[in-house]
Amino acid sequence: MQKYYFDHAATTPMHPDVAAAMIEVMTGAGGNPSSMHAFGREAKHKVNRARDGIAAALGCKPSEIVFTSGGTESDNAAIIGVAAAMKKKGKNHIITSKAEHHAVLHTCEALAEAGYEVTYLPVDHTGRVSVEEVAAAIRPHTALISIMHGNNEVGTLQPIEEIGTIAHDHGVLFHVDAVQAFGTAQYRLSEMPVDLMSFSAHKINGPQGVGALYIANGTPFEPIAHGGSQERKRRAGTENVAGIIGFAKAVEICVNNRENKQLLLDKxxxxxxxxxxxxxxxxxIVVNGNAEHHLPQIVNISFMGIDTETMLMNLDMEGIASSSGSACTSGSLERSHVLKAMALSEERLNSAVRFSFGLGNTVEELEDAARKIATIVERIRTNQ
Structure with a gap:
C-alpha cells in the first residue's frame, strides 16, 4: 500500500546528509567534550564548530547558543530560568497566550502553582495575538512575555517583532518558541527585540533529542539542570555530540535551501x-488559521460534519499520516486547545485535521492522496 507522510509538524524525516554526518561521529573514536585529552579536545572542537554554524545562521554570537535535548527543554529552561532570575528582582508576572504549545503552557501552569502570576492572552479566530492586548497586560512586575512565532497546529504566525518592541519598551524580557518556524523563517537575532528563542532539530530534518536555546548576552537566567559546567554553566550534562553535529548539518541545509523550500511548501x-x-x-471544507500570516508547511482543515477521530482512523487505514494537532497530546480524545482558544464553532472544532508537508512530498503524491480522501469522505457519509 502506498503511504503518504503529511505530518511533518510532528517530526520530519532525517535528511540523508544529516544521517551521514552523525554516523561519522558515532563510528569515530568518541570522546567527551569536557575531557582534556586529544579525543576530548576533538569532540569539543566538533561541538564548537557546530555552534558557530548555527549561530551564524541565526545571526547571533556562538556564546549565546545553549544546546538542549529539544524544544520542550528549551521552552522550559527559558521560562523557568528567567522567572527564577527575575523573581529575585521583584518581578514574578509572566504573559503568554492561550494558543501556545503545551511545553510553554504547562510550564506556566507549574509556575503559577509555585506562586507566580500568569496572564493568558486570548487569540482571535485566526489564532493571532493582539499586540494591543499584549501591551495592556504588562504590569510593573512583569518579568517575561512568551509568545510562539509559528503555531504548530494551525500555522498562524505571530507579530513577534512588534511584541518584542513593546516588551523592551517596558523593560520586559521576551521569549519566542520558534520550534515550528525555524525551518522556513529567517532570523537575525542580533537585530531583533528577542531575548530568548527555542529551537528543535527534528522539525528541520535533523535528529530527535537535540535542540537549542538562544539566550542573548546579559539576559538574567538561572539554569534548570545542575551538575557539570557544560554550556557555560547554563545546561549541565555531557553534550550529545552526534546529535549536535546532525543539528548543525540540518541547519546548514535549511539555510542553503530556504528560499526554494519555502516556494515548494507554499505550492x-x-x-x-x-x-x-x-x-x-x-x-x-474550511481552512483554520490566518489566511495571510501563516507557515507554508501547515494547513489545518475542518471537514464539516465528519468527526476528527473517524477521519484520522480512515486516513491511517489508507496509509495517510496526519493528525488532530500537537503530537505531544496524541492518544488524547480532548479537542485541540488551540482551536478552542480561537473560539471556533463546535462543528469546525470537532472536524479539524492538520496536514503538514516537507521533505519527500510531491504534488503528484498530493493528487493521489486527495483522490483517496474523496473516497474516504464518501464512505463515511454513506455510513453516517
Missing part, C-alpha cells in the same frame, strides 16, 4: 487545499 499547501475543494464537492 504544496495551496495545491492540497485546491485538490480537496475540487474533489469534495458535497462536503464543505
Amino acid at each position: 504544496l499547501r495551496t495545491e492540497w487545499v485546491e485538490q480537496l475543494k475540487s474533489r469534495l464537492k458535497g462536503t464543505e
